[in-house]
Amino acid sequence: MTYSAEEMEEFKAESLELLENAEKNLLSMDNGGDFRTAFDSLFRCFHNLKGAAGMMELLKLQSHTHKLEEILMGFKDGTEIPKPHINLFLRGIDASRALIDGVDVDFDFNVSAAAANVPASDPIKSTNPPIKVQVEEQRPPKSELPKEAIEEFLSECDEIIERISNNLQIVESGNYKKTSVDEIYRDIHSLKGSAYLFSYKKMGDLAHYMESSLEKVRNGTHSPSKALINAMFRSLELVEKYVALTRSGAMNPTLDLLIPGIEKMLTWASEDLPLFTQVAEIEKKEAPEVVEEVKIQVIQPETHIDETVSQPLLKEVQNTGNVKEKESEGASSIRVHVALLDNLMTLMGEMVLVRNQVLQFSNKSEDLEFISMSKRLNVVTSEIHGEMMKTRMQPIGNILGKFNRVVRDLSQELRKNINLTLSGSETELDKSLLETIKDPLTHIVRNSCDHGIETPDLRRKNGKTEAGNISIKAYHEGGQVIIEIQDDGKGLHRDVILKKAIEKGLVAQADAGQMTEKQVFNLIFEPGFSTAAQITNVSGRGVGMDVVRTNIERIGGTVELSSVPGVGTTTKFKIPLTLAIIPALIVNSGTGTYAIPQVRLDELVRVEQSSVANKIEILHGAPVFRLRGNILPLVDLNKILNPESTSDYRDGTLNIAVLNAEQISFGLIIDRIQDTVDIVVKPLNRLIKSLQIYSGATVLGDGSVALILDVPGIAKVARLGSSGTRNHENAQTNADKPKTSADMQDYLLVRLQSPTKHAFVLGFVHRLEEFKRSAVEYSGSVPVVRYRDVILPLVSVNEQLGYKSVIDESKTMSVIVVKKAEAMFGLIVDEIVDTLATAADLDAKVSTQNGIFGSLNTPTELIVVVDPFDIIEKCYPESVKNSNPAPVRSAASSVAPVAPPKHPHLRNILLAEDTAFFRKAVKTLLEKAGYKVMCANDGKEAIDLLNDPKYTFDLIVSDIEMPRVNGFQLAEAVRKHPTHSALPMLAVSSRADTKSMEDGIKAGFDLYLEKLKPAILLNAVSELFEKGRRAA
């Protein structure tokens, strides 16, 4: 060749530009653009190319373009170019490119097979054979292609495949526009082009067969049959496999063997297309099935990829590959390597730091110009920062789109009819997060298809539409992205899950009855759990849901599940917007600065240790805090960071951050709380990560480094949650009732045969159980069940309260197990509804004849509080006699009432009681009788009050079980007290066994009563005053 390499390069670049231009014009013509301008421009392109080719002595190219020009001239006086011809020209352009690149191309200038249907005005009558582009593999395949170009090509393929798949779906739905078919056709075409260009001949062939089979449909004369669409999907699958294989750098000849089969399938399907719009079911005819049996085996590594970059080739790749994109997006987007963005992010962080320093410096400066410049720097930096963040964001639609295909395939496989609706596809999420949620989403969707949606028959029987619906919704909420996957299938059945869980040993039989719905549903996330009766191909192996939770939690998100049996299941993913930047609370411990991710933070509590009620207490050596009536386990950050440190929490103000770690919530005691800031998360190396305390690090505004605390890790280090603390849920139920914890009392709400709600004081409830009716046996006339190792006598609360008792043999009974003295009793209620924490006042009744303590006046309703002990006593009077031969009690329980003292208002009673319910009930009771009552929350407070010279007391009424200082200790302390040793003392306790009573008397109580019998209590108080007076 007489031309230098440089001249050749120049020619190539120019020709490619011409071809690109030609292509653009053709496509604009195809889309109804102005014919005349486009035609002239197109003609000029071909003509110029011909000339240039001649000059460069590329004879083949010259004749090729000449021929194209000639065909084009046939339309000179027309108004449009028919589609088959546009295709022909497009293919011609591709062939030209190949020629320019030195590939020998045999180009058949006949218009495609379907051209026979072109209107008669068509100047060129064409025969049927489809266009064949045969690229001979002259060069060793792929070996000289730059790696980047191939990568580019492969990701292009991914996009194309997805687009085709989406469009095929639209076409399949029957409700499609011609443009969808056109788009499929164009995509297949560019796939073919690029595949041949990169010498992936087989892939190109495949695309070619697909293209040909679609020809008739594209011409609008035939409708796509189901068989054709299925064949297309099959082929697409194969293309996908090719792409995956190429990416892994391997070769697989077995794939090639499938191509003839696919081709047969495609041709067969395209031959039998129905005319017009009727879609006939031709499926029953035997279609050649080949693809499914094949498993991809990676056999040998691909040829080496040379790093030498051949410029024009690379350029060409972009030209051919991006036909579609040029049209729709034009120059509005470019591809950038993620690593580059990551670098930019890092540099950005640095820039922010420099900015901060400059700002600090400018604060000291007097130079006005400098100050204004630094202000400007501040604004610009913030803006760049904001924009930078956006670069990593991608619409979630990028992955949601794939589910069309997943659901379609599954519904065929499972012979179900499933519609998928997507919404919120434009919601943006960090790219790395998108990748992570793909698998979990797929799991959930597959589960919904397999387990959720019923078969059409069953759905019809249940009065649902035959087609099941799955919807995926994505939206922003509270700085997080929420993804909801909802199906209208059969839902989750509590009993089925529990049964399975018990079978697998995940739950103890005894615990099953009292688990909340949420806890039960959470079971399906346990490893190895599957309720599917049959393991299908699709799901049921019990690995999926476990992976779902792990993956979502790894990126700092949460999974929630809710379900109504028969109606459907909703799974909710809550995902942080981006991993790179998260809002966090900056705190101090000792000299160090730490960050707590905001998603883990529920609330902050400030505690004055000097206050009486609201402070950190020590329970068996462990600090705890009463958060709205519930015990919140506390973890001291100082202790976590330095196990040797000690603190007795005696004084000062402390900060507690209430954190949630998966299912557990706990309080973290913190020295100082600074501020909430957005931090850039930097990874830690594995050694530091393996400490389980830190999840990352960040650089703060002043350039210092702060460690990010790993909240679930800390819970693990502190050994929280091994026994399944349930505080989190309790805390949630209570969250809407902000009252001081001291006033709160927990009740268990139950339903009885009465419109009014009934409640038990939660402290009385030993356990909640469920028994089958058939498990009830009779010991004499007493109904009992065998419970663990004892016989549990049963009492129907309905009967005892005078409501009519309904026995439903089929149902299980809800039983509240109560411990009275040393024996256990089962109280049967209709249903256990909920727990309730309330500070509402209890209207105690003096008469307890009917087994009721009184009523609770909550803002919304009246709740009757049941006295379980009274009920038990009524039913089993022997239980009192047998267990309470209390010598001290006999006097007080004598029927003859003792006259109350003459001037009760002069009598001061000190009441020590830790349970809010009893504190209130007893206080009200005594106050109604005219006494003055002072309350202490525990024995310690009682002693403090006794020591306070401001107060004098005439009687102490005390509970036995109290935190810090219990009743026995209080009595002992009083008896040893210099001034109060003679005070009469009355113990009121639910711990009313003989041993306790004896201990009580030994400790110094004058009387020991079982709680809580108002009449007896008042009587005992009077008696003690009487005695005290006599003693005086």
Place this chain on the structure above:
Amino acid sequence: MNTAEMHQANSKAVEQITTFYIDGDLFGIDVLKIEEVTGKHKVFEVPRAPGFVRGLVNLRGQIATALGLRELFMKSTNLEKEKMSVVCKLDGNLVALVVDSIGDVVEIERSFFEPPPDTIPGEIRRFIKGIYKMNGSFMSVIDLDSIGKEFAPSVDPASGRIN
């Protein structure tokens, strides 16, 4: 003069090594493994981490883990002598090796290289790739990979969450 070129040209017989001192002893690391040499940075302590992890440092926005070579090689704990850090990459993470002072970049023939003698205590020997016999002194070449192993215990993958 381009050092990389030079290195390539002589790669067979000669190795280029950055040297530094800890407590008077000469140590070295292959020059190509070193990202940069900087002064001592402010170290932010990591509570509960093993003793040789001094903490985290802010290297112009990147976070590096500062490792005390003194602890690894059981030298005296005379921390005041430490003036420099040698920054390298271990398993994709930046680490700053805290050293006393930086020596020259030396070119040294491989024939002077010998594995560490057996009498050196095992706890130290495992971090030494070998010894170069220099004029009047020895230079211990640090085995970054084995420090990396020390540094990256197998972690239970479930706990490797980001939070």
